[in-house]
Amino acid sequence: MENENDNIIEENQDGNNDVKSQTINKREETVETSPEDKLKEAQDKILRALAETENQRRRFEKETKEAFEYGGFNFARETLAVLDNLQRAYQSIKEDENLKNNKDLNKFLKNIEIIEKDLITIFEKNSIKKINCLNEKFDPNNHQAMLEIEDEKVSPGTVVQEIQPGYFYKDRLLRPSFVAVAKKKLKKSENN
Numbered sequence: 001m002e003n004e005n006d007n008i009i010e011e012n013q014d015g016n017n018d019v020k021s022q023t024i025n026k027r028e029e030t031v032e033t034s035p036e037d038k039l040k041e042a043q044d045k046i047l048r049a050l051a052e053t054e055n056q057r058r059r060f061e062k063e064t065k066e067a068f069e070y071g072g073f074n075f076a077r078e079t080l081a082v083l084d085n086l087q088r089a090y091q092s093i094k095e096d097e098n099l100k101n102n103k104d105l106n107k108f109l110k111n112i113e114i115i116e117k118d119l120i121t122i123f124e125k126n127s128i129k130k131i132n133c134l135n136e137k138f139d140p141n142n143h144q145a146m147l148e149i150e151d152e153k154v155s156p157g158t159v160v161q162e163i164q165p166g167y168f169y170k171d172r173l174l175r176p177s178f179v180a181v182a183k184k185k186l187k188k189s190e191n192n
Helices: 002-032 035-070 073-095 105-125
Strands: 128-130 143-150 159-164 167-169 172-175 177-183
Touching: 073 105, 073 167, 073 172, 105 128, 143 159
Parallel strands: 143 177
Antiparallel strands: 128 167, 159 177, 167 172
């Protein structure tokens, strides 16, 4: 029993000696640093803190600028639904068989057209611009292909129909255009 306890004490003493020697080495290292080294270390810490502060300031300025410039982005996106619904109402009223015989229908449709033009004018004043996509090359950044149409008159990948218009808010995509894209007409032998 005594031998085991002696071994444990020796191991602990060896372990403690290692800790003591490490502590002494650290003290020697701190003693060896000259005031010039401490000054350089302090200057380095100050420069790093200043750089971090400057980065935070720039980040804050950028976020503030974006919030000011693009603060109306979500409002603009939701307002597009009003224009879409107005255009759908116009189409459904114009194509309704029961209303075609009504002599006041044209006056009503004229009023809807005026409201639509006013909305579009307001959009343009607030940097909401429609994407012109007909007869343009399909661009996945601005267009969303809804279907493909076989058309030999135009090259494959060309937008041949706009299903729902897309819009930009300043230089950001507000909503992509939903489009139909031309594809190469398949011959019977290619089908099989």
